[in-house]
Amino acid sequence: MENFNFYSPTEFVFGKGRAAETGIYVRKYGGTKVLMHYGGGSAVRSGLIDTVRKSLAYAGIAYCELGGVQPNPRDTLVYKGIELCRNEGIDFILAVGGGSVIDSSKAIALGVPYAGDFWDMYSGKPVEKALPVGTVLTIAAAGSEGSGDSVITKEDGMLKRGTGSEHLRPKFSVMDPALTQTLPAYQTACGATDIMAHVFERYFTNTKEVEITDRLCEAVLLTMVRETPRVIADPDNYEARANIMWAGTVAHTNLCGVGREQDWNSHGLEHELSGLYDVAHGAGLAVIMPAWMEFVHNHNVMRFCQMATRVFGCQMNYEDPEATALEGIRCFRSFLKSIGMPINFAELGAKEEDIPTLVEKFGVGDGRTGGFVKLSAADVTEIYKIAAHAAL
């Protein structure tokens, strides 16, 4: 096991009806004048925005609002938010929505106290300061409610880039699984895929002897394999929604990743897809991640056998371990298909002829990008090709 720090100081406020307590938590964590940031559409229609407004007013907290966050949130709205916060003397950012809204809120939070262009922090500059952020989560997916990460898309060129810092971890996150019951099945499945991907990026490691982290990863994955088909079949299943929502947070506080080298190449490969085609991140991951697994499985066949047997319940083939490894990957892709995810370029709406563009944007150049398996530009091309033609 490698040395590590684990620090997850977010207060999670979990359960039915808890959005009405939002104002109490904003106050507890020092907010006096709040920017309420959201997407629009469903959060407004469902009455959630109104519930939060009332809760803020009840707690005596002043606020202004900025809606309109899109999936794959854009830098353009972040600039608008930063300006608004400065003009209004905002001291707390409240995200009401899913990963995109939370990521956009974090970008505004780090941009307000920074004299230069906030994009600097998405180009490698460390975050030194940020306004406090709280969230009211509406989708189980990104894990952004418990992480210090944020991903923003630069509209000019559709460049998708991320940053991470302890300063960006939400002070609190209100998580009501009932709020996710109105999500379309496709979005629910995209979220589930993202959650599983967050675990797999950490599960495939070259670090030996991290049994506790392996088992925690498998705990989340087993939960997702059981609960996801239940919510796809019955969107109103509160219990299954609750299990998925909490699994999504556990998947991304880094509890599943401490003490070990992590991969994250699949996320990088996917960012180019959703950047270029503006598709859902989870859908892109469903296409990329099994393709990545197929490409790298020979790097450590036994680790893929562990996934196959422990997560997907495959029988170990002791005469032909590779067959078990491939069976596990097949099970994963088949699971994704069964919950309605695309599994190849055509189903996603991506084009094989764009692969050179994707590879170039991914930017491995002549170097190799690290993690479980270092990838060259040729390797990346090959993974996109596998993803293009994948079938069950």
Next chain:
Amino acid sequence: MENFNFYSPTEFVFGKGRAAETGIYVRKYGGTKVLMHYGGGSAVRSGLIDTVRKSLAYAGIAYCELGGVQPNPRDTLVYKGIELCRNEGIDFILAVGGGSVIDSSKAIALGVPYAGDFWDMYSGKPVEKALPVGTVLTIAAAGSEGSGDSVITKEDGMLKRGTGSEHLRPKFSVMDPALTQTLPAYQTACGATDIMAHVFERYFTNTKEVEITDRLCEAVLLTMVRETPRVIADPDNYEARANIMWAGTVAHTNLCGVGREQDWNSHGLEHELSGLYDVAHGAGLAVIMPAWMEFVHNHNVMRFCQMATRVFGCQMNYEDPEATALEGIRCFRSFLKSIGMPINFAELGAKEEDIPTLVEKFGVGDGRTGGFVKLSAADVTEIYKIAAHAAL
């Protein structure tokens, strides 16, 4: 799943050689004049106390010291510590040791700003304030390094009582698995038993549909079942020590318990044993917990089957589920025996004729104590009797 809040704001500083960073973290969390609290013996002999002293001095932090914490830490030393802190103007308590030292430190921390007798908080009064606490952990066991709990023994009558509060959660905990390599096998095994007990107290619940928490519980238990025999066989196995140490923390931050009713009767039953005989808490749990399981297994046979199959790898007997449940309990007791734990009163040094005293001190009176199964005084007597005579 029940509504819950989860808040674990401790910064865990994990890995080889990290005790030398202690001063940095005391400073980070606002300590300027520290009480360094420890047991004595091994922490001094190993040079750890010296390492921490140097680290504090290097960070420019003033400190005074109070050693002498015993296992089952006493109120008498807590009173001494409170007085010392007041006289010296201490603003931060640094625990260097295991659960007993940390619990004693928390008691001092809550006692210093409290005008009355600190024991009030161990008699049901809520904790409203406490000095910040940091820890340098030397034993994987109590989980006190990541919890808001503390248990103290009143010397007059050997009364063992606990308290819990968010104010008592350590600001940081330095965890170097190498520090546990010098522990005698017996103490290592006691610690492992305590860790598993912290999970089982949460695992046996009447709350339905908490798959994610179940799976996280099983992740910790599976890790303990694999790693404990490895450190008993080879005390210098750093990797196994590291897995156990982190599992011990995960077991008790309440990540394994959120969203569900919990039991905790076994801990209560054990506190009377270690209170009366001054035996190690883990050893008492090894005697009590399987006895409790035998007594309550019919309350929910399927839950015990889940333990048997998922944790101990038993084959499910579909014709006779109870046989599987009992086989799981037998596996647990056999595991405890194999790591050197006592499994009955004689091996622990307890006496069957004291059972009425134990039951009286446990204090269920005519009422019933809650959790997974509500217990009457007669039930408690029966559990102690099973524990007295247990055999493989």
